[in-house]
Amino acid sequence: xxxxxxxxxxxxxxxxxxxxxxxxxxxxxxxxxxxxxxxxxxxxxxxxxxxxxxxxxxxxxxxxxxxxxxxxxxxxxxxxxxxxxxxxxxxxxxxxxxxxxxxxxxxxxxxxxxxxxxxxxxxxxxxxxxxxxxxxxxxxxxxxxxxxxxxxxxxxxxxxxxxxxxxxxxxxxxxxxxxxxxxxxxxxxxxxxxxxxxxxxxxxxxxxxxxxxxxxxxx
Amino acid sequence: xxxxxxxxxxxxxxxxxxxxxxxxxxxxxxxxxxxxxxxxxxxxxxxxxxxxxxxxxxxxxxxxxxxxxxxxxxxxxxxxxxxxxxxxxxxxxxxxxxxxxxxxxxxxxxxxxxxxxxxxxxxxxxxxxxxxxxxxxxxxxxxxxxxxxxxxxxxxxxxxxxxxxxxxxxxxxxxxxxxxxxxxxxxxxxxxxxxxxxxxxxxxxxxxxxxxxxxxxxx
DNA sequence: CACCGCCCTGTTGTATACAACAACTGGTAT
DNA sequence: ATACCAGTTGTTGTATACAACAGGGCGGTG
Numbered sequence: 001x002x003x004x005x006x007x008x009x010x011x012x013x014x015x016x017x018x019x020x021x022x023x024x025x026x027x028x029x030x031x032x033x034x035x036x037x038x039x040x041x042x043x044x045x046x047x048x049x050x051x052x053x054x055x056x057x058x059x060x061x062x063x064x065x066x067x068x069x070x071x072x073x074x075x076x077x078x079x080x081x082x083x084x085x086x087x088x089x090x091x092x093x094x095x096x097x098x099x100x101x102x103x104x105x106x107x108x109x110x111x112x113x114x115x116x117x118x119x120x121x122x123x124x125x126x127x128x129x130x131x132x133x134x135x136x137x138x139x140x141x142x143x144x145x146x147x148x149x150x151x152x153x154x155x156x157x158x159x160x161x162x163x164x165x166x167x168x169x170x171x172x173x174x175x176x177x178x179x180x181x182x183x184x185x186x187x188x189x190x191x192x193x194x195x196x197x198x199x200x201x202x203x204x205x206x207x208x209x210x211x212x213x214x215x216x217x218x219x
Numbered sequence: 220x221x222x223x224x225x226x227x228x229x230x231x232x233x234x235x236x237x238x239x240x241x242x243x244x245x246x247x248x249x250x251x252x253x254x255x256x257x258x259x260x261x262x263x264x265x266x267x268x269x270x271x272x273x274x275x276x277x278x279x280x281x282x283x284x285x286x287x288x289x290x291x292x293x294x295x296x297x298x299x300x301x302x303x304x305x306x307x308x309x310x311x312x313x314x315x316x317x318x319x320x321x322x323x324x325x326x327x328x329x330x331x332x333x334x335x336x337x338x339x340x341x342x343x344x345x346x347x348x349x350x351x352x353x354x355x356x357x358x359x360x361x362x363x364x365x366x367x368x369x370x371x372x373x374x375x376x377x378x379x380x381x382x383x384x385x386x387x388x389x390x391x392x393x394x395x396x397x398x399x400x401x402x403x404x405x406x407x408x409x410x411x412x413x414x415x416x417x418x419x420x421x422x423x424x425x426x427x428x429x430x431x432x433x434x435x436x437x438x
Numbered sequence: 439c440a441c442c443g444c445c446c447t448g449t450t451g452t453a454t455a456c457a458a459c460a461a462c463t464g465g466t467a468t
Numbered sequence: 469a470t471a472c473c474a475g476t477t478g479t480t481g482t483a484t485a486c487a488a489c490a491g492g493g494c495g496g497t498g
Binding site: 221222223256257258259260263278279280 | 451
């Protein structure tokens with residue numbers, strides 16, 4: 001596999017997992033030294049990340065990890081909610097028995113993390129939970145787009161989970177979603193997933209507050 | 220503006236407008252000669268187009284204009300329908316008076332083209348019609364994604380319009396959509412737009428047939 | 439003291455050269 | 469006749485060097 005691809009995946013992971021914070025500068029030369037290669041593959045990796053919206057290039061000033069404004073974030077969550085709902089609607093009809101079982105397993109794992117108060121664990125299992133629903137839609141393109149958006153929003157989604165009782169609420173919502181998916185109730189699955197993802201009410205305010213704190217640490 | 224960006228736009232346009240057909244080879248060296256530059260910016264342009272799904276690279280064998288399989292196409296239309304529906308739902312509530320007027324104007328232009336049987340004209344005005352609804356959603360990210368998918372499907376969408384009575388049917392569907400949008404009826408706008416975009420029944424078969432003809436001319 | 443302009447520096451974008459790699463083609467052996 | 473092997477060729481991926489461009493700082497001037 002070409003080096004640029006590996007670098008793209010590595011950098012994407014590092015961004016998504018929070019090793020680089022939104023607004024951080026990504027210096028091509030430093031990265032080139034770090035990964036023992038020339039600027040060319042680094043440049044290509046950054047270009048691709050820029051295309052997928054993970055980084056923003058400020059011409060002649062540097063490349064930075066994308067820092068989304070509140071508006072941009074709300075817009076993306078709005079689209080994400082719709083795509084997740086669509087995945088749910090399709091998955092309710094199309095999901096295989098294996099995926100169904102895996103989903104219930106992921107939900108059980110989420111429950112364990114919730115009980116232990118293990119936020120990072122929940123965060124990971126939650127990703128699995130949603131990924132399974134994407135795959136369950138049996139629409140590879142939809143699943144790919146959903147994964148892309150999910151990755152893009154991951155750094156911000158993580159902030160939400162620290163809000164009080166968010167884990168419990170999230171898990172209960174999952175429970176209703178699983179129920180609808182198992183029952184094959186497409187409409188309910190779609191609606192519950194949309195609501196689950198959509199930023200609304202308190203959660204919106206919590207997230208904005210977290211972002212502002214995040215912003216202060218890097219300005 | 221960097222040359223690579225210009226080239227990307229140029230190539231994308233050329234593909235979308237059908238100057239290159241799905242399956243055509245895009246030889247970097249030939250393009251470099253054609254555009255009087257080195258392979259570097261060409262390469263970058265092609266990489267970006269590959270990321271957005273317009274071209275497919277077959278490692279060590281060449282770069283080709285994406286030729287979507289029937290499955291891939293159906294999947295994309297399925298997602299497109301959902302996104303358009305979402306645009307419609309939001310636009311019904313958020314569209315400005317100017318956009319509303321522009322939409323009615325585009326619809327009138329479509330009507331003229333329909334009456335004249337001007338397929339290319341209709342094709343163009345149809346693009347405007349849909350673009351206005353995207354913008355009307357007042358969700359810049361959603362609009363961008365919708366435009367991207369729309370562009371990707373454009374070469375195939377064009378095939379549909381040649382089917383008998385497709386222009387008339389399309390225009391009538393537009394009419395119902397405009398009506399719902401003007402009335403601010405979000406549910407109807409969403410539903411009508413979804414149906415309008417979704418490949419179903421006869422139209423699906425027509426498109427598959429056209430694609431097979433297209434395939435034969437390039438194999 | 440403030441403002442304007444110039445130079446320097448840093449960053450990106452492009453060209454070119456080179457190396458690695460896989461696919462194709464020709465030939466040979468079984 | 470077919471399968472396999474090796475050389476060749478074409479293509480991509482990477483490194484490096486260079487040029488262009490913009491921004492920031494510094495100094496001069498009003």
